[in-house]
Structure formats: C-alpha cells, structure tokens
Amino acid sequence: MGDKLLEIKNLITSFRIGDHYYAAVDNVSLTVNKNEVLGIVGESGSGKSALAFSVMGLHTKAKIEGSILFNGKDIVSLPKSELNGLRGDDMSMIFQDPLTALNPLMEIGAQISETLILHRPQMSLKERKDHVIELLNMVGIPRPEYVYEQFPHELSGGMRQRVIIAIAIANRPELLIADEPTTALDVTIQAQILDLVRKLKSEMGSGVILITHDLGVVAEMADRVAVMYAGQVVEIADVQTLFNNPKHPYTRSLLNSVPAEGQDKLHVIQGIVPALQNLPREGCRFAERIPWIESNTHEKDPVLHEISPGHFVRCTCYKHFYFPEEPKEAKVYGNTRG
C-alpha cells in the first residue's frame, strides 16, 4: 500500500436547486491506493454517490470544484473524449441496481463485448468472445457459453450482478467503484459477490472504492474507511481503528445503531440527514442530532484533526460525547472499548 492511485483534493460537487448551488460533497479530500479498498459509509443523503459520480465524471449538471488526480493526472478538467477513454477502461463502476444497469434487449455476451469493442478495437471477434467467456467464468457464472446468448431477464439478480461486475472488470480497471453493490441481493449472494470483489482486488491489484451503508460489509472488506456526514468526511481511519476506537459522535452512533455481540441496547440516531438545501453549513453539522452535548464543545469551524497516524476526526466535540442512554461512568467511550 501507499502507492497512490486516486487523490481527491478539496472536492466540492454542487447541484443547482432554484437559483442557488448547494454542495452535496463539501470540500472532501481522500486518497485511494493501489490494491486497497477504501470504504465510504454514511446514511442516505450524505453525499457518497455524488462523490463517486464526480470521480467517474458522470454529473452533467453539477458544478465540480477541486481536483481529482488519477495516476497524477487531474481528471476534473479532462476533455470529454479523454474521460470517455478512461471510463470503462482504467476506471469503472458497479452500480446499485443490476436490472436497470443492463440493456434488457441485448444478449449478455453482446453487452460485455461492447466495452471491449470500445476500448480494445484491435481484438478479433474470436478473441473478444473468448475473453467474454473467460470473464463470465471469472465472475462465477455457470455455463458461460449458454449465458452468453441469454437476455438479462432470464438471469437471477445475483447472476445479473455478476454480469455487471464482468462488464466493470472487462478491461482490468485500475480503479473500481462499487456503489452499494449488494443492496439488491439476498445475503448468500451478497457474500459471494463480496468475495468476488475481494478476489479481483488481489488478483488485479486494483484500488476499490466501496460505498455502502452496511457496516458489516465495510468491516469485512475495507482496508480504510471514510465516514461521510452531510457532504463532509467526519472520520477516516484504517478499518481496525475505526471499529475498535471510533471517535466521531456520528461514527459511534452508526456503530451503536447496529446489533453487536454483548450489546443489549441499540442507539437510535435522532432525526435524519437534512435535505441538501437545508444542510447546516456553519459549525458542526452533526450538532443538531446530538442536542444533549453542550454547544461549546463544538468547534466554530470544524476541521479534521489527526489524532493518531492516519486517524482523522472532525470537530472537537468527540472529546465530550456520550450516549444519553449510557450509565455516567461509561461516558468516555475510548475507556470502554479498544
């Protein structure tokens, strides 16, 4: 690790609502190394997909500021033709919904071939077909020759998601973005798909951005984790640190809201992520959801603090945070875990 593949610097992605632009990704800086899975977690509306689509250059109406360096080259200002050359080749994305991501009128083999025709035009027909069959094998699709000629509706959800992955990896991308890749699948298929992503990372040495609201998936898959809230990264750390020694009140609230061994009470996070145009833009954005924490514990203009090497936490309120349902003596979380 340590070999930088993607470097996002001060990224601001804003959408126009009425007469104003509102930042859905608000000054985010992140890196992804080769052969690394960066997990991005946060509730719905925290800006995860807006961030991923910015990296892929898939926003047509948004205003993008900052820089996204892919192998050292800024892709924000890249001409469309060059970006099209990268997309599906050096970087690709697995989308949430396997049915809508496939063309219902096109056979599976032809759909996978499309990306090869685009990026590997020199391949002969035979080479292309062989490669597609190899890809179908690689993603664990039984009877690939048969599936090659099937339509998407003839496959189960898990098989369709494997086809999506086959398309995404057809050109051995250096960067793979998986946006909730298993949300639509049942648990056993989920595990198989995650295994597959893991295998691809180790076999191809790709960098992976894994977006999910499922902390279990992150714990299993990610090397490092960024927690996003209201468009900002509020905490980032390697996966062990994040799970054993979480600091930001939002991270702790997320972790405490899923059942864990030996835990008899779950924490319910108050409220929801506000709509984009109503996001608090000043002070600690999470403050309104932890109203029992004294307001003077929040920074006026919260920044990320590196509290140990590679472990960053936004705002100083984490030092004073406790869960209202906790007994008083357990109020300092760091003393009870990790």
Ligand SMILES: Nc1ncnc2c1ncn2[C@@H]1O[C@H](COP(=O)(O)OP(=O)(O)OP(=O)(O)O)[C@@H](O)[C@H]1O
């Ligand atoms: N094209 C758009 N125009 C206006 N607002 C948008 C647009 N796309 C996203 N948003 C808003 O930006 C915010 C962040 O959305 P985003 O989809 O990135 O969140 P997310 O964390 O990926 O959520 P989810 O887990 O539901 O996909 C939300 O408030 C959303 O409504």
